[in-house]
Amino acid sequence: MKIIILVRILWTAGAQKIAIKEARELSLMGHDVELVFLRGKMLPEYENLLSQIKYTILSETGKSWLSPIYDYITRKFVPDRGSESRVDYNLIKEFPNYLKDKNIDYIICHDQLAGLAAYYAFKKYGIRYSVFVHERVSLSTLPLLGKIWYRYEHMVLSSATAVFSITDKVGNSVKNLHTVNTTTNYPGMDINTVTPFDQKENAIIAVSYWDYGRKPEIYLDVIKNIPNFILYFVGNFRIGELEQKFYEEIKERDLGERVIVKNGLKESDLIDLYQKSKFYVRFGFGEFGLGSAMEPIQNCVPLIVNKDLGASGLVEKYSCGLVIDKIDTLEIGEFINKYNVITLYEELQNNILKLSKDYSWRKHCELLLNPLYSMSV
Numbered sequence: 001m002k003i004i005i006l007v008r009i010l011w012t013a014g015a016q017k018i019a020i021k022e023a024r025e026l027s028l029m030g031h032d033v034e035l036v037f038l039r040g041k042m043l044p045e046y047e048n049l050l051s052q053i054k055y056t057i058l059s060e061t062g063k064s065w066l067s068p069i070y071d072y073i074t075r076k077f078v079p080d081r082g083s084e085s086r087v088d089y090n091l092i093k094e095f096p097n098y099l100k101d102k103n104i105d106y107i108i109c110h111d112q113l114a115g116l117a118a119y120y121a122f123k124k125y126g127i128r129y130s131v132f133v134h135e136r137v138s139l140s141t142l143p144l145l146g147k148i149w150y151r152y153e154h155m156v157l158s159s160a161t162a163v164f165s166i167t168d169k170v171g172n173s174v175k176n177l178h179t180v181n182t183t184t185n186y187p188g189m190d191i192n193t194v195t196p197f198d199q200k201e202n203a204i205i206a207v208s209y210w211d212y213g214r215k216p217e218i219y220l221d222v223i224k225n226i227p228n229f230i231l232y233f234v235g236n237f238r239i240g241e242l243e244q245k246f247y248e249e250i251k252e253r254d255l256g257e258r259v260i261v262k263n264g265l266k267e268s269d270l271i272d273l274y275q276k277s278k279f280y281v282r283f284g285f286g287e288f289g290l291g292s293a294m295e296p297i298q299n300c301v302p303l304i305v306n307k308d309l310g311a312s313g314l315v316e317k318y319s320c321g322l323v324i325d326k327i328d329t330l331e332i333g334e335f336i337n338k339y340n341v342i343t344l345y346e347e348l349q350n351n352i353l354k355l356s357k358d359y360s361w362r363k364h365c366e367l368l369l370n371p372l373y374s375m376s377v
Contacts, residue, residue, distance in 0.1 A: 010040025167310025
């Protein structure tokens with residue numbers, strides 16, 4: 001089967017990593033797979049991940065004479081994200097032209113805007129597509145633009161062969177807003193490494209693509225109240241001003257020796273940090289997605305998350321960490337102190353191993369293809 005996996009932007013975030021892993025696994029399953037990014041350029045962090053994968057970047061900048069308008073509209077919807085988040089409608093509209101004479105059977109789209117590009121291809125060529133929804137959907141409060149986007153999103157989701165959600169919480173939000181059924185399809189969580197307790201540092205790790213909405217300053221509150229631990233704060237910032245403020249706050253709180261900021265990491269370097277760290281900490285604020293939670297699971301690192309993060313359901317189900325109702329640094333500190341002993345820590349790691357067995361990349365990709373096979377019966 002000829003499959004395209006479509007992603008809007010090549011940058012360091014969870015959806016992109018999932019798409020790359022899907023491309024690799026579907027290729028191993030014997031399919032002809034091409035990973036397509038509408039916009040972006042090669043990042044050092046992804047050189048190894050993208051090796052031996054057929055991929056195409058349609059535009060490095062995506063810019064057109066309408067880009068200032070696209071940027072303005074994007075900021076109206078997501079004011080806490082930077083200009084890199086710009087929705088390039090010109091690339092979305094032009095995407096079907098790229099498919100001419102390619103005889104594609106199926107397009108897997110990561111997010112609804114990629115889904116809009118596939119919808120246009122569906123209308124032009126009849127190519128079936130699915131949409132993978134990574135974040136909670138909700139009705140925008142913008143008077144006119146919100147109504148327009150609702151209609152587009154509903155059109156994309158209701159016309160898809162299948163709609164997948166990254167977590168049950170995300171799926172419920174789609175069902176509630178659009179009355180479209182989704183299938184929860186957790187990404188593969190095959191174990192990369194299991195580092196024994198006595199080979200780890202007294203370190204916690206937080207990983208994201210940081211913007212104002214993800215409140216990076218809260219992680220400084222956490223580490224401030226956990227003596228004898230350091231924080232690996234990992235990931236690029238969408239907004240340069242926010243990054244500068246974060247460094248200033250580290251200095252003001254006298255945390256320079258206990259907060260180690262890492263960005264632009266290659267995958268191997270990120271895995272090294274997971275191997276060193278005892279706990280992963282990540283909070284969501286209305287996201288309902290996984291965050292980067294599949295990575296600590298793959299590296300057998302216990303998780304500390306709040307209920308808003310979609311991964312909280314897995315953490316509770318498999319007892320592989322702590323789920324908190326509100327950000328309580330005292331509760332987090334007590335949990336870390338309790339489990340910072342080898343016997344209890346190994347219990348958490350064993351529970352993660354049980355979780356991992358239930359979620360492999362092969363199962364994930366088989367689920368992506370199931371709707372096609374069921375339609376052909």
